[in-house]
Amino acid sequence: MADLGTRYLGLDLRSPLVASASPLTGTLEGLRRLEAAGAAAVVLPSLFEEQLTLEADQVGRLLEGGAGSLSAALALDDYNAGPFGYLALVEQARATLQIPVIASLNGVAPGAWVEHASLLEEAGADAVELNSYYVSSRPGLAGSEVEERYLELVRSVRQTVGIPLAVKLSPYFSSVANLTRQLVQAGADGLVLFNRFYQPDLDLETLEITPQLVLSTSEELRLPLRWIAILHKQVPASLAASTGVHTAADVVKVLLAGADVAMMTSALLRHGPEHLSSVEAGLRDWLEQRGMQTVGHLRGLRSQRSIRDPAAWERANYITMLASYPDQVHTEAR
Numbered sequence: 001m002a003d004l005g006t007r008y009l010g011l012d013l014r015s016p017l018v019a020s021a022s023p024l025t026g027t028l029e030g031l032r033r034l035e036a037a038g039a040a041a042v043v044l045p046s047l048f049e050e051q052l053t054l055e056a057d058q059v060g061r062l063l064e065g066g067a068g069s070l071s072a073a074l075a076l077d078d079y080n081a082g083p084f085g086y087l088a089l090v091e092q093a094r095a096t097l098q099i100p101v102i103a104s105l106n107g108v109a110p111g112a113w114v115e116h117a118s119l120l121e122e123a124g125a126d127a128v129e130l131n132s133y134y135v136s137s138r139p140g141l142a143g144s145e146v147e148e149r150y151l152e153l154v155r156s157v158r159q160t161v162g163i164p165l166a167v168k169l170s171p172y173f174s175s176v177a178n179l180t181r182q183l184v185q186a187g188a189d190g191l192v193l194f195n196r197f198y199q200p201d202l203d204l205e206t207l208e209i210t211p212q213l214v215l216s217t218s219e220e221l222r223l224p225l226r227w228i229a230i231l232h233k234q235v236p237a238s239l240a241a242s243t244g245v246h247t248a249a250d251v252v253k254v255l256l257a258g259a260d261v262a263m264m265t266s267a268l269l270r271h272g273p274e275h276l277s278s279v280e281a282g283l284r285d286w287l288e289q290r291g292m293q294t295v296g297h298l299r300g301l302r303s304q305r306s307i308r309d310p311a312a313w314e315r316a317n318y319i320t321m322l323a324s325y326p327d328q329v330h331t332e333a334r
């Protein structure tokens with residue numbers, strides 16, 4: 001039987017299938033179901049800078065109080081329920097699950113709130129994923145300044161924790177390759193490519209701006225697929241594919257591009273955690289039909305560095321696609 005074992009952020013995983021942050025990973029029951037269905041690691045939902053900024057004073061006092069004060073913190077009133085409930089979830093998940101538990105922080109600027117990362121480590125998180133979701137709408141703020149904020153944030157979380165640190169990025173940077181290299185220099189051990197921005201819509205009846213959650217499809221895989229192929233062996237970091245991983249075929253593609261793990265949220269929300277077991281079976285079949293014994297055999301086989309025509313992952317692909325447009329449409333319509 002093919003060995004699906006892989007390494008991500010220095011952690012040994014039984015397969016490359018990871019449940020990314022979502023409400024499914026926010027309860028012990030959900031986490032148990034994910035593990036039973038075959039998740040090799042879980043990323044908890046994010047704790048937000050906004051929640052923690054409010055609590056910075058209490059966190060400071062907790063840190064002075066030492067580890068024993070964690071359980072006392074759980075008795076704090078409703079005001080603190082978010083952050084401290086989260087620490088309890090990390091502790092319970094770590095105590096209950098066999099697989100690595102990755103805690104997630106969402107923020108945009110360094111500050112006292114970052115100290116909370118050390119509490120996550122203390123509570124037993126195996127790694128931290130930093131999810132920076134920032135919509136820069138100020139014309140006066142240059143892209144380089146936005147990037148510097150990300151880097152500062154990564155440096156400050158790096159200084160706070162000893163466990164591995166992954167950075168989950170949006171795809172909206174003018175030089176993804178350069179930024180990822182700098183993020184690794186700033187202390188990131190892994191890159192999660194990419195987060196998916198939820199774009200608001202307009203309701204034409206009420207003229208209200210409506211937040212709308214639309215789950216992804218496999219069509220969206222191509223953006224992470226390209227960037228993983230480009231970054232594989234170019235940045236010394238673990239690579240996780242996020243956005244558009246729904247099927248075993250999607251997992252095979254991101255591994256061929258060079259991903260260490262494939263993360264799933266929409267597919268698991270749509271079909272339930274048990275979907276993981278059919279994806280795992282499909283991945284195993286794919287490998288076995290080709291006589292491959294391990295996922296290591298296919299990792300990066302089609303990354304930009306491994307192929308004869310590296311431009312295929314770049315602009316040449318665009319030109320070829322435009323030139324063959326009528327043929328492609330004809331083929332797809334049949």
Ligand SMILES: Cc1cc2nc3c(=O)[nH]c(=O)nc-3n(C[C@H](O)[C@H](O)[C@H](O)COP(=O)(O)O)c2cc1C
Nearest residue numbers: 020021022045046131196216242243244264265266
């Ligand atoms: C309902 C919902 C909640 C999510 N919550 C978080 C979160 O707390 N932190 C985070 O980093 N990503 C969060 N995400 C993003 C997912 O982890 C994932 O990166 C994104 O959905 C793209 O992957 P997919 O195509 O497999 O859905 C959430 C997504 C959904 C649909």
